[in-house]
Amino acid sequence: MLNISKDEAQLRVDQIKAFERELLHVEDESIISLSQIQQNNLKTYHNTLLKDLTSLYDVDSSKSDKQLSLGMKIASFLAALGLAFSIFFLFYQFWGSLVVNTQIIILVSTPIVLLGATLYLSKLESTSYYAKIASLLSFATFVLNLSMLGQIFNITPSPNAFFVWSIFALLLA
Numbered sequence: 001m002l003n004i005s006k007d008e009a010q011l012r013v014d015q016i017k018a019f020e021r022e023l024l025h026v027e028d029e030s031i032i033s034l035s036q037i038q039q040n041n042l043k044t045y046h047n048t049l050l051k052d053l054t055s056l057y058d059v060d061s062s063k064s065d066k067q068l069s070l071g072m073k074i075a076s077f078l079a080a081l082g083l084a085f086s087i088f089f090l091f092y093q094f095w096g097s098l099v100v101n102t103q104i105i106i107l108v109s110t111p112i113v114l115l116g117a118t119l120y121l122s123k124l125e126s127t128s129y130y131a132k133i134a135s136l137l138s139f140a141t142f143v144l145n146l147s148m149l150g151q152i153f154n155i156t157p158s159p160n161a162f163f164v165w166s167i168f169a170l171l172l173a
Contacts, residue, residue, distance in 0.1 A: 009057035016046050017061075058126045072129055080133040084140035091144060103152060107145045111168075114138035118172065135172040142168050 004012070023042075026032050034042070050061050060066040087110075095103065115138045121131035146161055 004057075006057045006059065009053045010059045013050060013053055013059050013061050016050060020046065072127070076129040076133050077136075080136035083133065083137055087137065087141060088144060091148070095148075100152060104149070107148050111138050111142040111145055114141055115172070139165075139169055139172055 023032075023034075027034070053059050054061050060069050091106075098106070114134055118131050118134040118138055121134050122128055125131065143165055146164065147157075149155070150157060150161075
């Protein structure tokens, strides 16, 4: 059980829940009847397995858990998007008052720092909501980095920028 992925653990939890529903159905239809000892053993086994999978892999063991996880994913995406816009507008708000050397240092260091934060957060937490926020911020600042450096040094925009952005996005994934 320790050598499975989180997706496989979630699949196993879903299988157990489906089996429990089907067992109730066939017992109601009088197709099969388990003894009380068998029912207790099966229930104990499933409860122990569900508890272990939930604690080890942070899987969703109920419908409300799945809804909460989906809500958290949506909320973290919206938070990351809002923070990315905030960084973008913050750069543009104070950009003209900074000297060129400071601009370059900020542009180059911000994606690198956020990439490091993404790596740290992905190791630190199992759900990776914060790591996803940091990775989206890192990507947004990297895109801002390339476009602003192009403006600072008067470089003509190139369609190859999409290739570089996609390489960085793959690195973050």
